[in-house]
Each structure stands twice: as C-alpha cells, then as structure tokens.
Amino acid sequence: MITSEQIQKRLAEAIQQSGISQTEIAKKLKINQSNISRYITGDKMPALDTLANLCRLLDVDTNYILCQDN
Numbered sequence: 001m002i003t004s005e006q007i008q009k010r011l012a013e014a015i016q017q018s019g020i021s022q023t024e025i026a027k028k029l030k031i032n033q034s035n036i037s038r039y040i041t042g043d044k045m046p047a048l049d050t051l052a053n054l055c056r057l058l059d060v061d062t063n064y065i066l067c068q069d070n
Helices: 004-017 022-029 033-041 048-058
Strands: none
Touching (some): 004 033, 022 048
C-alpha cells in the first residue's frame, strides 16, 4: 500500500535534487515559496494541478512521485 509519506519523500527528493531554488520553483508555479518548503518537510501536499506542474517543471515522471513505477 502506498502512503502519503512515501509520496512526500519522493517529491522532496525531486525538489532538492533539481538544482532549482525554492524561490525559482515558486515563481514559475505562481505559488508561495513557503509552500515549496512545506512540500519538502512533508507538512503539506500540493494540490493535484500543482503536483502535475511541479513534476513537469522538475522533469520528473508523476508515476515515480506517486510510487507507480513498479
């Protein structure tokens, strides 16, 4: 069974490994930078549309983030 913690961990890793600053990500997605920080710490999950746009920006497969890569 997939947990939100697994998804949050993969999302946080993708953000951190992207080499793109939190501020830059926030600007490109037109969201508050504090949201990006919360995604990394696991305090918040992005809305589905934000998650899709974030994956596109980071060039990460949504299936990987959603633990559907088996």
